[in-house]
Amino acid sequence: MGEPAYAVGESFIGSGANAAHVNTVLGRRGGPVGTAWATALATPSPGHVPFMAVLQPGLPVDPPTLFVTKAAPAGDEHGRMIWGPAQAGVAGGVADAVAEDLLAGIDLDDAVLIVAVWVNPAADDADEVYRNNRAATRTALANGARGLPSAEDVLAVRGAVHNPFYTPPDAGPDRPTA
Incomplete structure (x- = not known):
């Protein structure tokens, strides 16, 4: 049957307003995921502005990861939760998955990743949002790579x-x- 065109993963970590629900799609840059990645980055919509996840300013995570929010920011604090701890958690979770070799067999030099993230507008603990999104991203990638x-x-x-x-x-x- 051959290698699939992409790997889809899902994970829900935590409870209450600070829980993380993450969906991942990992695939080749020249395939359907690469096309979706570039299209999403180039065509933001009101309230949904995809952006590259970074480990630090100027240092995007690898494989290139497009963070897509499932909920439009409901205010300044919600926006900070999305762009701050949730985004940092996603970047950390991607780096964890790569460091732990959870994506073995995937050519990461030719891969792009789309991560759809739910941050509850009522989220109120930045550290918990960070931890939950880091764990959920790592778990979703592992699940996708294993076909779970x-x-x-x-x-x-x-x-x-x-x-x-x-x-x-x-x-x-x-x-x-x-």
Whole structure:
């Protein structure tokens, strides 16, 4: 079947307003991810301005990482949480994944990464936002590189659908699966 055109990852770390929900798409610069990366950077929309994640000013993380916020800044403090601790956490998580060789087998010199990040407008602890986004980014990249979750894992929990914001009344072990 060959190497996939891109690797998709997801992770949710933490709880409450300072939790991190991260989605990653890692792929070749000359492939569909590279096209999406460049297009997103060149076509910002009101409230959603993708930017390159940096470890320090003037030192972008490698592979080049496009930070895309899932929520438009709801004010100055929310914007600081996005551009400050969440962005630093994403950059740190990418660097961790590379340093820990979690992306083995991927040509990082030919890769670009898109990271979609949820920062709750009610987030109030910059250090927790940073830690959660760092861990979520690292975990999402590791999951994507390993092709997780498996179809078997998805099917095993299909009767217990829930997320931190909603649990359906029929979610549970007794839910009919037919």
